[in-house]
Amino acid sequence: MAGTNTQFTESIYEDIKKYEGVRMPLKAGFLETLLVKKAKCSNLHPNPEDEFSIPSIGPSFRIISDYENKMRDNLNRGSDPFAGWDDPVYIEKMYPEGYMLLNGHHRWAAAMRVGMKRIPVKIVNVTTENDVKQMLEKSTHDKRATLDLDEIVFCAETGDDAERALGFPFGLVYKEKIRRGIPSLCHFLAKNGYDIWVYTSGYYSFDHIQRLFKRYHVNLTGVITGTSRASRLSSSSRRHMEKMIKNKYKTTLNIYKDMILLIHSHAYEFEQADLDSQAPEWATEVKNKIQELEKNEEEQIS
Numbered sequence: 001m002a003g004t005n006t007q008f009t010e011s012i013y014e015d016i017k018k019y020e021g022v023r024m025p026l027k028a029g030f031l032e033t034l035l036v037k038k039a040k041c042s043n044l045h046p047n048p049e050d051e052f053s054i055p056s057i058g059p060s061f062r063i064i065s066d067y068e069n070k071m072r073d074n075l076n077r078g079s080d081p082f083a084g085w086d087d088p089v090y091i092e093k094m095y096p097e098g099y100m101l102l103n104g105h106h107r108w109a110a111a112m113r114v115g116m117k118r119i120p121v122k123i124v125n126v127t128t129e130n131d132v133k134q135m136l137e138k139s140t141h142d143k144r145a146t147l148d149l150d151e152i153v154f155c156a157e158t159g160d161d162a163e164r165a166l167g168f169p170f171g172l173v174y175k176e177k178i179r180r181g182i183p184s185l186c187h188f189l190a191k192n193g194y195d196i197w198v199y200t201s202g203y204y205s206f207d208h209i210q211r212l213f214k215r216y217h218v219n220l221t222g223v224i225t226g227t228s229r230a231s232r233l234s235s236s237s238r239r240h241m242e243k244m245i246k247n248k249y250k251t252t253l254n255i256y257k258d259m260i261l262l263i264h265s266h267a268y269e270f271e272q273a274d275l276d277s278q279a280p281e282w283a284t285e286v287k288n289k290i291q292e293l294e295k296n297e298e299e300q301i302s
Contacts, residue, residue, distance in 0.1 A: 004113075005061050008059075008109065008112075008113070009059065012046050012052075012053060012059070013053075013055075015045055015046060016045075016046060016048045016053060019045065019094075019096075020048075022095070022096060023045075023048075023094060023095065023096075023100070024094070024095045025092050025093065025094060025095070025100070025125075025126070025128055026093040026094060026095050027093065027125050027207075028092075028093040028123045028124075028125055028205075030207075032093075032123055033122075033123045033124065033125070033205055033208065034173065036121065036123050037088075037120060037121070038118040038119060038120055038121060039091065039099060039118060039119065039121045040117060040118055041108060041111055041112050041116060041117060041118065041119055043097075043098040043099060044089075044091060044098060044099050044100075044101055044108055044119075044121075045094060045098055045099065045100050045101065046100075046101055046105060047100050047101050047102060047105070050101070050105055052105035052106065052109075053105075058105075059105065059106060059109060060106065063106045064106050064109045064110050064113065065110075067106055067107050067109075067110035067111075068110040068113050068114055070084060071110060071111065071114045071116070072114060075114075081111075081114070081116060082119065082120055085107065085120065087103075087104075087122075088104075088119075088120040088121050088122040089101065089103065089104030089107055089108055089119055089120065089121050089122070090102040090103045090104065090121070090122050090124055090203035091121050091122070091123055091124070092123070092124060092125070092126055093123060093125075099121070099123065102124070102126065102203050102226065103203060107119070122203070123205075124203050124204060124205040124208075124225070124226075125205040125206055125207055125208075126203065126205075126206070126225050126226040127206045127223060127224050127225045127226065129240065129241050131206060132222065132224070132241050132244060132245070133244060135221060135222045135223075136222075136244055136245070136248050138221070139195050139221050139222075139248065141193055141194065141195045141221075141249075142248070142249055142250045142251070143193055143194045143195065143249060143250065143251045143252075143253070144194055144195040144196070144197050144221070144222070144245075144248075144249045144251075144252050144253070145189045145194040145195070145196055145197070145252075145253040145254075145255060146197045146198070146199060146252065146253070146254050146255065147182075147196070147197075147198050147199070147255050148198070148199050148200070148256070149198050149199065149200035149202070149204075149209070150200050150201060150202060151256070151257060152179065152182075152255065152256070152257060153178060153179055153182050153198060154176050154177060154178065154179070155177050155178070155179045156177070161179060161180055162177045162178060162179060162180055163177075163178040163179070163180055163181075163182065163183060163216065165177070166215055170215055174208075174211075174212045174215060176212060178212075178216060179282075179283075180283070181281065181282065181283025181284065182216075182283060183213075183216040183217065183218050184283060184287075185283040185286055185287060186213070186216075186218040187217075187218065188287050188290075189253075189290075190218075190219070192290075192294075194253060195221035195222065195249070196218070196219075196220050196221055196222075197220070197221060197222035197223070197224065198213075198220060198222070198223055198224070199224045199227050200224070200225050200226075200227065201226070201227045202225065202226070203225065203226050204225045204226075205225070206223040206224075206225050209223045209225065210223055246265050249265055250264065250265055251263065251264055251265065252265060253290065255286060256275075257275065257277040258274065258275050258276075258277045259272055259273060259274050259275055260272070260273045260275065260286065260289050260290065260293065262293045262297070271293055271296065271297070273289040273290075273292065273293055275289060
C-alpha cells in the first residue's frame with residue numbers, strides 16, 4: 001500500500017507540474033453549470049493551492065481510505081457508491097483542458113482508487129481577481145455596502161422569515177431562500193448611492209448569484225464567492241484585490257446580523273450601530289440605523 005500511496009502522490013505532483021504556468025480558469029456556460037452532474041475522474045485536476053496538493057500537508061491517505069472503504073461497502077450492497085456524500089465535488093473549468101478541483105480532493109482520490117470512471121460534480125465560476133477588476137470598472141459610486149450571503153441573506157427554510165419562493169421554472173434553478181426584507185434593503189441601499197457587494201464562503205458561481213438577485217429586481221455590483229480560498233491565494237494577489245476595492249470606495253457599510261459598521265476607508269475611522277439580530281423586521285431596523293448613521297455623519301461635517 002505504501003508503494004501505491006507514493007505512486008499516487010507522485011502522479012498528483014506530475015499533474016500539477018504539467019499545467020504549471022499555463023493553467024487558468026475558464027467561465028463555464030449557464031447550461032454547463034446547470035446540467036453537468038457527473039464528470040470523468042480523469043478530467044479532474046488537483047488544485048495546487050489546496051492543502052491536498054502541498055507536500056508538507058497532504059494528501060491524507062487515512063481520509064482517502066475511509067472514503068474508499070465506504071464506496072466499496074456501498075458497491076458490495078448494490079447501492080449508490082456515492083451515498084453519504086453531503087455535497088458534490090465542486091469544480092472549475094480549466095484551460096487548457098478539463099476541470100480543477102475546488103473541494104473534495106480526497107473523495108476524488110478515493111473514487112480513482114476504487115476504479116470509478118465518473119463522480120458527482122457541480123461546476124461553478126468562482127470569482128477571480130480579474131472579475132473583481134471588471135466589477136469595479138462598471139461601478140460609478142464611491143460608497144459600497146457589504147452583506148454576507150451565508151450569515152445574513154440566505155435562510156434555511158421558506159416561511160415567515162423568507163421572501164416568497166420563485167415561481168416555475170426559476171424555483172428549480174435557484175433553490176436558495178432569501179431572508180425576508182433583503183430585496184427591499186438592497187433597493188434602499190441602491191437608492192442612497194451604495195454599490196452592493198455580497199460575499200460567501202460557499203462555492204457558488206458568481207453569475208448564478210447575480211441572476212438570483214435579479215429575480216428580485218436587485219442589481220449587485222460585486223459578488224465574491226469561495227472566500228474560504230482567500231487564505232490560499234498568494235499574498236500579492238490578495239493585497240492587490242484589497243487595494244483595488246479600497247481605492248474605489250471612500251466609504252464602506254459592513255452589515256452584520258447584530259451591528260453595522262460605517263467605515264471611512266482613507267481616514268481609518270468608523271462608526272457603529274447595534275442591531276437586534278432576532279428582530280422580526282430586521283431589514284427595516286437596518287434601514288433606520290443606516291439613516292441615523294448618515295445623519296450623524298452629515299451633522300459632524302456641517
